[in-house]
Amino acid sequence: MPWLNGSIAYAGVSRLASVDVLAGLLDGPRARGAFLMRTVLDPPWSVRVEDRAPLTVVAMVRGDGWLLPHGSDPVRLRAGDVAVLRGPDPYAVADDPATPVQAVVHPGEITTTPDGAALCEQWGLGVRTWGANPDGSVVMLSGTYQLDGEVSRRLLSVLPAHLVVPRAELPLVPLLADEITRDEPGQEAVLDRMLDLLLISVLRAWFCRPEARTPSWYTAHADPVVGRALRLLHGDPAHPWTVASLADAVGVSRAALARRFTDLVGEPPMAYLTDWRLTLAADLLREPSATVAAVAHQVGYSTAFALSTAFKRERGVSPSEHRANA
Structure with a gap:
């Protein structure tokens, strides 16, 4: 073929x-x-x-x-x-x-x-x-x-x-x-x-071509502040990030990071992190041997209940319903 x-x-x-x-x-x-x-x-x-x-x-x-x-x-x-x-x-x-x-x-x-x-x-x-x-x-x-x-x-x-x-x-x-x-x-x-x-x-x-509709997360990567913040969030999504701790890690004030991140990415840093965590969780839940508690720990939620609550709120179904549909 x-x-x-x-x-x-x-x-x-x-x-x-x-x-x-x-x-x-x-x-x-x-x-x-x-x-x-x-x-x-x-x-x-x-x-x-x-x-x-x-x-x-x-x-x-x-x-x-x-x-x-x-x-x-x-x-x-x-x-x-x-x-x-x-x-x-x-x-x-x-x-x-x-x-x-x-x-x-x-x-x-x-x-x-x-x-x-x-x-x-x-x-x-x-x-x-x-x-x-x-x-x-x-x-x-x-x-x-x-x-x-x-x-x-x-x-x-x-x-x-x-x-x-x-x-x-x-x-x-x-x-x-x-x-x-x-x-x-x-x-x-x-x-x-x-x-x-x-x-x-x-x-x-x-x-990089002018005719491309380049996504905001890609262009934001070139920014010395937001790009580093994105690398940190993607590199360790399970870390208990807050806007304050993320701002401290990239060397700017909390207000400056929140404003710059939202301007370049299109949403606040914690909203972006929540969506990324739930995206990872949605894929990890496809594994038959993965428990909701284990997935919750891997993506930064303290308990299975915390993940289930966030998953249901953002995606309209529970983790177990998502797994069954997948």
Whole structure:
């Protein structure tokens, strides 16, 4: 299959120590056991993707093409460019917008012709390689993140339906292309981490572009006061923070921190911390072995009752109801 399927798991609050805001949010969408593949084709070519994946990464290694997002104008893709698409809408990639579809990618990593004939075995070309011609002039690296959880939703909510970052800003694509066809011990872990690094690089580059609707928590990170406060809150959400203790930690007055934080982030520091704690709790509650009391301790609530009260107040359901729904 030409689309990477990385299972996503939130690894726990302990992973957030000494991280910035973007790193904390990206700890949710992290590749685990990624099945990374490259697609090799010759013009005319066109692949339609209907897998309903929440987040997809497509990197053009060699040759040019077009990204055809659902309901939007075609976008040119040149060698080295990386596109990120937010699902679940279908999309296509092709050598030309007018080229008829040759292959359709369905949920469950099933690929067929437009009339339903299987293509997975017919187009297999060796180690992590798939396509109609092993010497094709076009090479793409493709992958999907199967995001699940509150942390992931916070990231997805600030992304456009699709974005493209040009080659000049992403030196990682050739490195990933070199690694993808190797079959060595530990290769799966190497590819997982390289994919994560590529995604982070794409998002950092995108958030710095003028056309991006950059979220407030990202721009606030550059502020010497608020940025440090955010790193502290994300690095240790279980700490018994108050506005006074946070202000003392960053070296400003309580009033100055409250005003500056609210101006840049859009909400007071303690409201931001409460939302982040409950976001972490919502994901940790998905673990079958996690008790409400244990989760409460991990995210900064003294008792299960305190967490349950805050959870019910902010989200309208109790932790146990949230777990059952998840």
